[in-house]
Amino acid sequence: MNEKNESVHVDTAVEQEFNTSYTDKVHVIGRITMAIAFLLSFLPVLYLHFVKGYQAPLSAYITVATTIAAMRVGMWISEPFTWYPVLGSASLYMGYFSGNVKNLRVPVAQNLQSKYNVEVNSPKGQVITTIGVGISVFVNIVILLIVVAVGTVIIPMLPPVVLSAFNYVIPTLIGSLLAIHFQKRGFVGVLRWVIPSIIVFFLMKSGIVPPKYATSISIAATVLAGYIVFVAQGKIEDKKEANKG
Secondary structure (H helix, E strand, C coil): CHHHHHHHHHHHHHHHHHHHHHHHHHHHHHHHHHHHHHHHCCHHHHHHHHHCCCCCCHHHHHHHHHHHHHHHHHHHHHHHHHHHHHHHHHHHHHHHHHCCHHHHHHHHHHHHHHHHCCCCCCHHHHHHHHHHHHHHHHHHHHHHHHHHHHHHHHHHHCCHHHHHHHHHHHHHHHHHHHHHHHHHHHHHHHHHHHHHHHHHHHHHHCCCCCHHHHHHHHHHHHHHHHHHHHHHHHHHHHHHHHHHC
């Protein structure tokens, strides 16, 4: 009994440190690195302006920045909410610093969480996910260096059938993620989350929903479906408790 109490005490202490000291440091480091990335993103413009002499009026820069902000503001707000439940804080910062969040960081995180049967909001799940995503960043850099170094020679040599196969990379990744969820939650458990995307897909194909709003509407539909499932499961659990009583 004493050993069990000590184990619970240790787990509680780890949980408290994870939710305070560790999380605070993650946000401090993450905000600093994102600020550095923001400043470094202007280096190409500064290089072209001051070194190459390709100058443009200030109004042109303001117009471009305003246009990009207007087009992407929805994504900037919605995507962190979308990927945070899968990646957690540290991995989300790394993902947005290095890129390829949807098609690389998320599959890595979900595969690790499924393999070790952990939740991302637990200390163990957060550590495993952070290490996995961090390693994926370095592996990605090495692969990119190889591709950039030899890609100009190899890619033209590939047959058209191989080149056309690259169009199926994203669908393949999404399919692998669905397969993981099918194994973990069953067909019905996954289908209720896929239905909103199917509805939005047909609305977009029919022209009712403009393609540029498809992602935002899909996220909103998924949030609504999640709320409905949450309420339904709560009622089921309340009914079970009432029957036990």
